[in-house]
Amino acid sequence: MAPTLYLYALAIPIAVFWCGKWVVHLIALIYGKVKLHKKxxxxxxxxxxxxxxxxxxxxxxxxxxxxxxxxxxxxxxxxxxxxxxxxxxxxxxxxxxxxxxxxxxxxxxxxxxxxxxxxxxxxxxxxxxxxxxxxxxxxxxxxxxxxxxxxxxxxxxxxxxxxxxxxxxMPFSSDREGFAGTLEKIYFGTVQARIYLAADFFGVNCHTGxxxxxxxxxxxxxxxxxxxxxxxxxxxxxxxxxxxxxxxxxxxxxxxxxxxxxxDVNSFQARLTRWAQLRVAMLPRMIIFEPLSECMVIGGFASWAVSFLFNWDPLVVYLVHILSWFLCDWILLSIIQNGSVSFGKFDFVVGWLFREFSGPYLFVRALMESKIQWRTRTYHLKWGGLAEELKPKVKV
CATH class of the missing domain: 3.90.550.10 (Spore Coat Polysaccharide Biosynthesis Protein SpsA; Chain A)
Known part of the structure; x- marks a missing residue:
């Protein structure tokens, strides 16, 4: 009996969090359509x-x-x-x-x-x-x-x-050629835009200066x-x-x-890693919530949760979850772009999959890094967001 109660105590919060992510999707789509590109x-x-x-x-x-x-x-x-x-x-x-x-x-x-x-x-x-x-x-x-x-x-x-x-x-990207340009536009038009729009709707500080x-x-x-x-x-x-x-x-x-x-892809991913380091230093709770906000991660947990709670087929749930998330992101990107994007649907599929699978990896890499590189300078981040510059050692 006790193990079953523990599983319910785990499955219910996961299912609720998963539903909350879909509410965020819906808010971003509606609020983005209402808020953006007005005369x-x-x-x-x-x-x-x-x-x-x-x-x-x-x-x-x-x-x-x-x-x-x-x-x-x-x-x-x-x-x-x-x-x-x-x-x-x-x-x-x-x-x-x-x-x-x-x-x-x-x-x-x-x-x-x-x-x-x-x-x-x-x-x-x-x-x-x-x-x-x-x-x-x-x-x-x-x-x-x-x-x-x-x-x-x-x-x-x-x-x-x-x-x-x-x-x-709200950060977005100009139309640029190549896979790196596609990846950058997908990131800012989906992951970043979704959080940015929902944060502005609820009055949460998500300011990028x-x-x-x-x-x-x-x-x-x-x-x-x-x-x-x-x-x-x-x-x-x-x-x-x-x-x-x-x-x-x-x-x-x-x-x-x-x-x-x-x-280019490397410099863009380094930028995302640096941002993740800053978020974790300022808001330590992001160590838990940010990975759970990723499509592939929350989809896996949610598939198990609804399978346990409602006896649904977890594979079907997972595949429907990914497809629905994908379609919501395509619609949101079109709203942010305010028209047709500069690349085709196949390019979007490849770029979107690359972004979704690399996102958790970049976050883990950010957690493993104790220093942050900013152009030619290196810094050590403290909890709360304070920073100190690390001077290179002078050889004598």
Missing amino acids: VVQYPVEVPYPGVSILKPLTGVDPHLFGNLESFFTMSYPLYELLFCIEDDGDNSIMLVRCLQEKYPNVDSRIFIGGERVGVNPKINNMQPGYRAAKHELIMISDSGIRMKEDTLRDMVHHLKDDVGLVHQ MSTIMRKALLDEVGGIKAFGCYLAEDYFIAQSMKDRNWKISISSQPAWQNSGIC
């Missing part, structure tokens, strides 16, 4: 647009950088400034920025070189001089790999309602961006500080179009 609303003539100071931290040059940066010079927004923050005075991106400044002399833009060390986070250190010089009431932080549409900034500002302190774009706009006064209340220099995942803690002060965070209707010139 940008123009402010009335008598209502002035607030000024926006855009921080652009740059490190190095890739084949798409010039076009990405140029998209910020051509935005249809009446009042903004571009603050390019470059750590190294020998960085080739300085030449690209100056070329664009000559091409668009009417756009307010400045370059800040050298950064300022205020913590372990290199991105915060790089942006600090630009932040101090910002003159507008809104601050936007935008990574170098982001490409903007003409009306994207207006869309983000429109979502900054009176009770909203921060608006961010690659393209975000916020009220500068709220940052200044806690000491500015340098107050978050002790974290590598500064984006999460910035958003959490606003939620802790009863400000809402929201996604805009336009996804962030990532358009980095570097697109």
Whole structure:
């Protein structure tokens, strides 16, 4: 009798969690259809647009950088400034920025070189001089790999309602050739999008700071961006500080179009591994819940659970589970893309299977790594998200 009770105590929570995952699927599909790709609303003539100071931290040059940066010079927004923050005075991106400044002399833009060390986070250190010089009431932080549409900034500002302190774009990917481009679009259009949309629906902090706009006064209340220099995942803690002060965070209707010139499977998987390391350090409960959220993992557990509870055929349940998950992801990707994707259904099947089977492996690899690599620097993560940089040993 006792072993049977233990099995019921295990099977019922698994079945409930499995049902909860399907609720998340449903919410993501409906909320994504309602929330995303809405026509940008123009402010009335008598209502002035607030000024926006855009921080652009740059490190190095890739084949798409010039076009990405140029998209910020051509935005249809009446009042903004571009603050390019470059750590190294020998960085080739300085030449690209100056070329664009000559091409668009009417756009307010400045370059800040050298950064300022205020913590372990290199991105915060790089942006600090630009932040101090910002003159507008809104601050936007935008990574170098982001490409903007003409009306994207207006869309983000429109979502900054009176009770909203921060608006961010849901990460997505531009159309790019090759398997790596397909894999990246599948990840951001399914796994990431599902969690992002459900989190925004429930008001949960799932902020990824690659393209975000916020009220500068709220940052200044806690000491500015340098107050978050002790974290590598500064984006999460910035958003959490606003939620802790009863400000809402929201996604805009336009996804962030990532358009980095570097697109290969190894670098993308290294990026996902690094993100998993950060999530586990900030939220240790993810050690249990994140693997269980994977399609193949939860499908296996759920097949056993419903087989035990209802005497259903576990193989049939597992196959139906995978097929249903697959179809939901295809529909969600089409919603995020707002039309047809740039690859065929066979490519989606291959990319989707690769992502689903590699996801648990990358998470385990993240747990096995005690250090986190960020460009040329190495860090040690502590529980709670604090980080310390590991300096290379000098041979004597």
